[in-house]
Amino acid sequence: MSQLNSKQTEKIKLHCARAYEVYDSGDFSGALRLFYQAWLLVPKPQTDYQESGWILTGIGDTYFQLGKYPQACEALNSALHCPGTDNNPFILMRIGQAHYDHQEKPLARKFLLKAYRQGGTEIFKKESKVYLEAIRDLI
Numbered sequence: 001m002s003q004l005n006s007k008q009t010e011k012i013k014l015h016c017a018r019a020y021e022v023y024d025s026g027d028f029s030g031a032l033r034l035f036y037q038a039w040l041l042v043p044k045p046q047t048d049y050q051e052s053g054w055i056l057t058g059i060g061d062t063y064f065q066l067g068k069y070p071q072a073c074e075a076l077n078s079a080l081h082c083p084g085t086d087n088n089p090f091i092l093m094r095i096g097q098a099h100y101d102h103q104e105k106p107l108a109r110k111f112l113l114k115a116y117r118q119g120g121t122e123i124f125k126k127e128s129k130v131y132l133e134a135i136r137d138l139i
Contacts, residue, residue: 001083002048035059042077053082089119122130
């Protein structure tokens with residue numbers, strides 16, 4: 001794992017914090033722009049840095065909120081390749097949800113089950129019941 005200096009990390013955290021503020025206000029397109037600005041601050045290859053996992057998770061989650069499920073899956077799958085994010089239950093759940101909402105049920109069940117195994121029912125608490133119901137027969 002490569003490491004950024006503290007100034008770079010703080011700048012990225014600031015961009016992500018602003019992106020989440022905009023996200024929380026419901027301006028998902030604005031949040032996406034801010035996450036991509038943070039992404040541009042990470043040197044190549046980006047997946048060598050833990051900060052990239054944070055950014056890609058934000059990007060993927062935002063695409064999910066926008067209903068752009070293939071883009072959400074792409075960003076979130078990339079996040080899983082960053083240090084410290086493999087087997088992250090939130091990321092696994094969002095990938096599963098995106099596949100589910102994109103009518104890719106077998107793939108959705110695979111990721112939703114992984115999310116459940118990593119985070120239990122707690123990870124699903126604030127989500128629609130359909131996602132946990134999709135794997136009920138597997139748990």
